[in-house]
Amino acid sequence: MRKFLCIIMLALPLGAGAQNLTYWPDPTWRVPENAAAQPNPLTDRPELAGGGRKLFLRNCAECHGEDGTGKTKKHSANLQLPAIQIQSDGALFWKITNGNTGRGMPSFSKLPEPERWQIVMYLRQLKPLAAAR
Amino acid sequence: MKLFIRCLLLLAAMKCLAQESPYFVTYDHHMEEPGNLDVEISATTDVPRMGQRFFGAPWTEFEYGVTANWTTEFYLEGQSTYGDSTVFTGWRWENRYRPLKRLHLFNPVLYLEYENINEASRILKEVEGDAPDLSSPNSILRSEQDHELEAKLILSTDSHNWNFAENFIVAKNFSQSEGVEFGYSLGAFRPLATIASGKNCRFCRENFSAGAEFYGGLGSTQGFVLSNTAHYAAPVFAWLLTENSTLRFSPGFGLTHESAPVLFRIGYSYEIQDFKSTVAHLFGARR
Numbered sequence: 001m002r003k004f005l006c007i008i009m010l011a012l013p014l015g016a017g018a019q020n021l022t023y024w025p026d027p028t029w030r031v032p033e034n035a036a037a038q039p040n041p042l043t044d045r046p047e048l049a050g051g052g053r054k055l056f057l058r059n060c061a062e063c064h065g066e067d068g069t070g071k072t073k074k075h076s077a078n079l080q081l082p083a084i085q086i087q088s089d090g091a092l093f094w095k096i097t098n099g100n101t102g103r104g105m106p107s108f109s110k111l112p113e114p115e116r117w118q119i120v121m122y123l124r125q126l127k128p129l130a131a132a133r
Numbered sequence: 134m135k136l137f138i139r140c141l142l143l144l145a146a147m148k149c150l151a152q153e154s155p156y157f158v159t160y161d162h163h164m165e166e167p168g169n170l171d172v173e174i175s176a177t178t179d180v181p182r183m184g185q186r187f188f189g190a191p192w193t194e195f196e197y198g199v200t201a202n203w204t205t206e207f208y209l210e211g212q213s214t215y216g217d218s219t220v221f222t223g224w225r226w227e228n229r230y231r232p233l234k235r236l237h238l239f240n241p242v243l244y245l246e247y248e249n250i251n252e253a254s255r256i257l258k259e260v261e262g263d264a265p266d267l268s269s270p271n272s273i274l275r276s277e278q279d280h281e282l283e284a285k286l287i288l289s290t291d292s293h294n295w296n297f298a299e300n301f302i303v304a305k306n307f308s309q310s311e312g313v314e315f316g317y318s319l320g321a322f323r324p325l326a327t328i329a330s331g332k333n334c335r336f337c338r339e340n341f342s343a344g345a346e347f348y349g350g351l352g353s354t355q356g357f358v359l360s361n362t363a364h365y366a367a368p369v370f371a372w373l374l375t376e377n378s379t380l381r382f383s384p385g386f387g388l389t390h391e392s393a394p395v396l397f398r399i400g401y402s403y404e405i406q407d408f409k410s411t412v413a414h415l416f417g418a419r420r
Contacts, residue, residue, distance in 0.1 A: 047331075048328065048329075048331075050330075050331025050332075051328060051329035051330050051331050052329070053331070054329055054330075054331060054332075054333065055329050058376060062166070062169075062406045062407060073410070097236065098234075098235050098236050099201060100201075100234070101200070101201035101202040101231065101234050102201075102234055103201075104167050104200065104201050105201060106163075106164065106166050106167070106198075106201045107162075107163070107236060109163075109236055109291040110154070110161075110163045110291065110296070112294040112323075112324055112327035112328075113293075113294060113327065114294075114327045114328045115327060115328065115329050115339075118328065118329055
């Protein structure tokens with residue numbers, strides 16, 4: 001039993017290494033007000049979130065993880081944290097579009113605009129972490 | 134042997150993706166994602182004019198994202214002329230740097246390339262100065278070695294699901310007294326569909342993009358005479374074959390007598406995610 005507990009104790013920090021629970025937003029990465037106020041034009045088509053998931057796995061999961069919890073090694077955002085989920089659709093769209101190259105986040109303006117909005121739709125479906133509640 | 138097997142296993146386990154622009158000559162402002170390696174095999178062939186011979190010029194690119202705003206690329210190239218010979222024509226090393234953090238109407242990228250090639254090079258990855266010699270035999274051309282430094286100002290915009298890119302080229306060959314040569318490249322493309330379906334399909338319109346590019350030489354400081362320059366108009370197509378590979382194709386049409394009448398380009402690229410960590414893991418680092 002003691003051995004089992006030891007293994008659990010050792011495994012916990014290793015698991016945390018895969019998820020970035022310590023993510024702290026970049027205060028200099030500010031979204032212009034008019035961009036943040038932009039509504040998602042696809043909100044009345046929730047079926048498109050499936051395409052958003054596909055795009056997320058193709059373009060974002062490498063750094064943010066398949067469940068969006070981020071990776072400590074990549075210093076990438078845990079997208080399930082309230083600090084991210086509290087942001088408006090327009091703000092998330094702007095951040096996907098512009099990137100934050102100083103912190104390693106590329107610009108994804110190469111994706112068509114509707115596809116970027118689809119990713120925003122999918123981000124809203126990520127379940128919040130128990131630790132973040 | 135053990136190391137080789139480990140390498141193979143790791144390569145098989147690598148996650149990959151690819152979503153490349155269809156351009157062959159024009160560069161846009163999108164950089165390789167940090168830590169990713171894009172391996173591309175491409176070839177240029179032509180329909181020769183009277184007195185010229187059919188050639189095929191394959192090249193391999195290794196494109197690596199050093200940071201989100203710095204991409205480095207290494208090329209190896211060769212050439213085979215029908216009824217003549219097959220020769221290795223040299224290597225190139227290029228770097229692209231995007232200085233601005235945010236997107237603007239025009240997004241500048243600074244490009245610097247060193248080329249160690251010979252005059253038999255036919256990949257026509259860019260066209261600058263006067264038109265290349267497509268008539269002389271390889272035995273003569275390969276003996277003329279070029280050490281060339283090439284700079285580009287890349288301006289690119291994404292607007293209404295289109296990409297528009299303009300490249301201005303300045304090149305100096307240190308091996309020959311050609312002066313400073315100039316060239317240009319312009320391109321535009323868009324995906325055929327702008328909404329992604331939820332299913333994994335190969336023939337959906339969202340996996341295809343199409344556009345056109347125009348490129349050519351603008352003479353040199355020894356004479357801005359456009360009559361000796363080559364210019365091409367080329368439709369471009371890209372197909373996202375799988376999550377990790379893209380196929381590109383472009384027929385280019387020569388617009389002047391100095392141009393080849395038709396150029397065909399084909400390229401297959403394979404992108405490997407998180408290449409840096411995978412290699413580090415190979416040499417004992419923990420993931």
